Amino acid sequence: MTRLNETHDPGLRSWVESANAAEADFPIQNLPFAAFRRAGTDEAFRIGVAIGDQVLDVTAALSTGALADVTPGSHAAQGAAACAAPALNGLMALGPAAWSALRLALSRALRRGAARADQLRSSLVSRSAVEYALPAVIGDYTDFYTSIYHATSVGRLFRPDNPLLPNYKWVPIAYHGRTSSIGVSGQVFQRPRGQVLPAGETAPSVRPTGRLDYELELGVFIGTGNSAGQPIGIDDAEGHVFGITLLNDWSARDVQSWEYQPLGPFLSKNFATTISPWVVTLEALAPYRAQWTRSAGDPQPLAYLDSAVNRAEGAFDIQLEAWIETAAMRAGRRAPARLSGTSFRHAYWTIAQMVAHHTINGCNLRPGDLLGTGTQSGPTPEQAGSLLELTGGGKTPIALPGGESRTFLEDGDAIALRAWCERPGAPRIGLGEARGIVALAGS
Numbered sequence: 001m002t003r004l005n006e007t008h009d010p011g012l013r014s015w016v017e018s019a020n021a022a023e024a025d026f027p028i029q030n031l032p033f034a035a036f037r038r039a040g041t042d043e044a045f046r047i048g049v050a051i052g053d054q055v056l057d058v059t060a061a062l063s064t065g066a067l068a069d070v071t072p073g074s075h076a077a078q079g080a081a082a083c084a085a086p087a088l089n090g091l092m093a094l095g096p097a098a099w100s101a102l103r104l105a106l107s108r109a110l111r112r113g114a115a116r117a118d119q120l121r122s123s124l125v126s127r128s129a130v131e132y133a134l135p136a137v138i139g140d141y142t143d144f145y146t147s148i149y150h151a152t153s154v155g156r157l158f159r160p161d162n163p164l165l166p167n168y169k170w171v172p173i174a175y176h177g178r179t180s181s182i183g184v185s186g187q188v189f190q191r192p193r194g195q196v197l198p199a200g201e202t203a204p205s206v207r208p209t210g211r212l213d214y215e216l217e218l219g220v221f222i223g224t225g226n227s228a229g230q231p232i233g234i235d236d237a238e239g240h241v242f243g244i245t246l247l248n249d250w251s252a253r254d255v256q257s258w259e260y261q262p263l264g265p266f267l268s269k270n271f272a273t274t275i276s277p278w279v280v281t282l283e284a285l286a287p288y289r290a291q292w293t294r295s296a297g298d299p300q301p302l303a304y305l306d307s308a309v310n311r312a313e314g315a316f317d318i319q320l321e322a323w324i325e326t327a328a329m330r331a332g333r334r335a336p337a338r339l340s341g342t343s344f345r346h347a348y349w350t351i352a353q354m355v356a357h358h359t360i361n362g363c364n365l366r367p368g369d370l371l372g373t374g375t376q377s378g379p380t381p382e383q384a385g386s387l388l389e390l391t392g393g394g395k396t397p398i399a400l401p402g403g404e405s406r407t408f409l410e411d412g413d414a415i416a417l418r419a420w421c422e423r424p425g426a427p428r429i430g431l432g433e434a435r436g437i438v439a440l441a442g443s
């Protein structure tokens, strides 16, 4: 099976020269979507597509007539028209035919040699001069738990005698999160307070969390939804997925360990979640698909979670990294420090399995719904996607450049998540950045 088409051709170059740099996140093979406007203005947010260090304003481009493949009544025209909105929900609802036709039209218009390139230049805005809104109106947010390495190491800290609960290898575990506190990259939030039970004490008290952490995750944006009572089959699941973003599920570990049984996380998670502004489509990610395997010694997935296509190419090899910039680094104009990195290909469950499982009971998903993958930790300890794991539950501080160290986050710390894909014979594409900052106390 091949899902590659002319938009993935590694030989394509753009007339926007910055898109052709070797380390660019946004070459012409990527073409991710965001909601943007010129920074510091009261312009309406609208949909843009990243190309190099520029944003193409799709609505402005449409008005120039330079999108040659956007012909009246076509799927591409439907997709382009939906980009006049302040969020991606309308485009998401149109489905894969419109997404793909719009991508093809944009690819042809932005590639080197395009006949109407000069007409399109006025529709570009420098990325350094824009600000972003959340890419979609997110009706519902569900956070999964798809890294068995994360589940096992966190389980060991919370339940040393019983780290991995027996349902883990059968059920793609998740909890329903909260949308009101999801923010786009640049989000600043106050250290949350909550009820904690300090070691050795018999009664809890309310205090600012002392164990504030990040979680390195991807977010999956649902495109077309399903009707209530109509589960989405595993081989139809990806057709309901618009694309991928970066997601940091900030967590208060002391609040979490006291509150999480028996119903799961609540106030330890719902005070802030940061996502990247750019949504990379599943079509753009096609060259970086990977086999999904389940070792013979583990339970094999139930029929609704299993298919030949899912096994052949249901995983994605997406490189993930977390970086920290402390207030001292920022003040001293020193570079951020890398905390860890892994790949999404290590996940125990795929995106298609997440969608199929979410709807097996008839639950209806809607355009713009967000599914978190759960913290992505790789097979080795240094590939862990949270400080909880990297510090052994806060017992072993991490040394940072400049003489600082961390067990958990301090006020003023910024965490930036980054991700990219690369493979021989395909270009490097990036997901941009999801950066969030713990406000300085009193600010």
Ligand code: CA
Residues within 6 Å of the ligand: 143, 215, 217, 249, 372, 374, 375
């Ligand atoms: Ca999480």
